[in-house]
Amino acid sequence: MTVSEVPPAFRLAYVPGVTPTKWVRIWNERLPEVPLTLVAVPAAEAPGLLRAGGADAGFVRLPIDRTDLSAIPLYTETTVVVIPKDHLMAAVDEVSVEDLADDIVLHPLDDPLEWENGPGRPAIERPDTTADAIELVAAGVGLLVVPQSLARLHHRKDLTYRPVHGAPESRIALSWPEDETTDLVEEFIGIVRGRTVNSTRGRPPTPAQPKGKRAEARGAGRKPAAGKSTGKSPQRGSGGTKAGKRGRPGKSGKPRRQS
The missing domain is CATH 3.40.190.10 (Periplasmic binding protein-like II)
Known part of the structure; x- marks a missing residue:
């Protein structure tokens, strides 16, 4: 199996006290074909693990040296x-x-x-x-x-x-190597930030259409409401409304006389 054929995977580190269960569940729902592996790591060792490639991203405690690590602060603990x-x-x-x-x-x-x-x-x-x-x-x-x-x-x-x-507080952040901001890292950032599955981030925008085209597209496939005209004139003939007025039989079944 070549490198390009190796199936994708995602390794997520987390320090003691962080519970990544919710984000892992969302990941498994959205990307079931990409397995996510959890890597428990002491808080002091988390930055070094990320720099060494031991995880693609991780939950860390701030402050950390951000020289070559990106970090998104998430919450502050009591x-x-x-x-x-x-x-x-x-x-x-x-x-x-x-x-x-x-x-x-x-x-x-x-x-x-x-x-x-x-x-x-x-x-x-x-x-x-x-x-x-x-x-x-x-x-x-x-x-x-x-x-x-x-x-x-x-x-x-x-x-x-x-x-x-009056005591210092600890902040939790999502961090990853700055030069390794892969598509999978972006996916996980979106999950942590609460983006929905239909988020347009990273997707090409829908090209703008002329007003006439947009109006035509909105009207396509819609059925006319009951009682409203379809814009077509009724056909005249033996089944038309005017044709049925003359020669209409009376109650006795005989045609009415014309004066």
Whole structure:
């Protein structure tokens, strides 16, 4: 099989916390002949994976180096603090960064939030991953501030979370190598942006027609409404209206006399 005969495929990378299910479903409905493969990747490694050709496009966390990557910001996540269910903060609906001042706040090495000055008191050591930090929160070692999607991803029955005001926020974007903006990448961009299947993007526009041609095209195939004239004169003859007036039989069946 030559390169031109290899069937097309699409590889989509995604970082933890992103759920691409909806977009994958739409892709499979619109392009069933092009298989889509999901590639899970840590947030810090996603840009390198795209540059190395490990995926055609991917959902990443901003900021990233856009020197050779294109990116379309999609949405901004709510920042939350993960706490034990019996913590005092569980009694309120939301907290501020200042409310964390007296607590130990864990900052894992894969922290997706960019802090100028981290909240709370630092732990003796930084956990390697967010998953490790969640385990420490459950053990009562400290609290963890993360995007809400990561709190949901690592959900535990003994933990809960509350929104945090004044904390940095994480943005999710669709990214791909700038020099590899293929037709399939454009298709996926359209799906993510909500374009319908009948979108005219990328399709040649319908050539304009003269007014007479357009009017004729609109009228083609239409049937005249009931009771309206078709524009043709009725034929005169024995079956015509005028012919039937003379010599019309009366009630007795005999012709009427003409005066």
